[in-house]
Amino acid sequence: MSCPREEWRAVVGVLTDIDDTLTTGGGLGASARQALERLAAAGLPVIAITGRPAGWSEPMARDWAVCGIVAENGGVLLTRQRVKGASPEPSPAPLIVEFSQDADTRARNALRLKQCADEILARVPGATLATDSAGRLTDIAIDHSEHAHLPPQAIEAVCAVMQAHGLHATVSSIHINGWIGTHSKWTAAEWAVPRLTGMAFDPRRWLYVGDSSNDQLMFERMPFTVAVANIERFLPVLTHLPRYVTRAERGEGFAEVVQAMLEAREASEAREVTDTGPSCQA
Secondary structure (H helix, E strand, O other): OOOOHHHHHOOOEEEEOOOOOOOEOOEOOHHHHHHHHHHHHOOOOEEEEOOOOHHHHHHHHHHOOOOEEEEHHHOEEEEEOOOOOOOOOOOOOOEEEEEOOOHHHHHHHHHHHHHHHHHHHHHOOOOOEOOOHHHOOOEEEEEOOOOOOOOHHHHHHHHHHHHHOOOEEEEOOOEEEEEOOOOOHHHHHHHHHHHHHOOOOOHHHEEEEEOOHHHHHHHHHOOOEEEOHHHHHHHHHOOOOOOEEOOOOHHHHHHHHHHHHHHHHHHHHOOOOOOOOOOOOO
């Protein structure tokens, strides 16, 4: 991956997908974990934005060196309680959970989401709910590549049923996610960056890292985007491409991004003292 140092030096924080971007084989490998810790030590906040459910995201929000996680494609924000200005290192502090919709709206939507899921299971052969569905609070997910396999035509059929029910439908590297409302990975960034760092969200100064068509909105709207190498299988269906692609896949690709960024910052700091950007805060 080749990227001018000037672009890396402008970055004050990192937004990232989780599945197959940070993780490899469903887990956070040593290189990706170390990369997150290096970013935290450098004062560069990381906010993960994922289609995974809130329940699944809780242990990561507690354990990983991130400011927080926005789960369910912008529906739920999870972060540890911190003292203002503290570094985003894992701690036993209480977990804060916030929603992008009020309780009444979520209750109404839950009925519609169940009706949609029931119709998908009845109409699309082979369709199954994602195994993490019990932890979902604001959306539904159909497995297409994690523990089950759906061919492209079945994925299209699932999306069609979701859209007929008034849901937004996106396809990640493992699931087809559907939800009701205007939230998205983009609104998640607009919500989470000020909430977790205390600074207005300036997309020109944040990097986004992703791996699938579920990241396409961010590839379109963020000036500085990187995809890990396993984006390759989604390239034929993308209308908006990432600006750069790593040589390595998944968590190793994320570590490659972090290495390039920190090398550029170190080269800059050798010449002058610079602002390292915002810190996480609760």
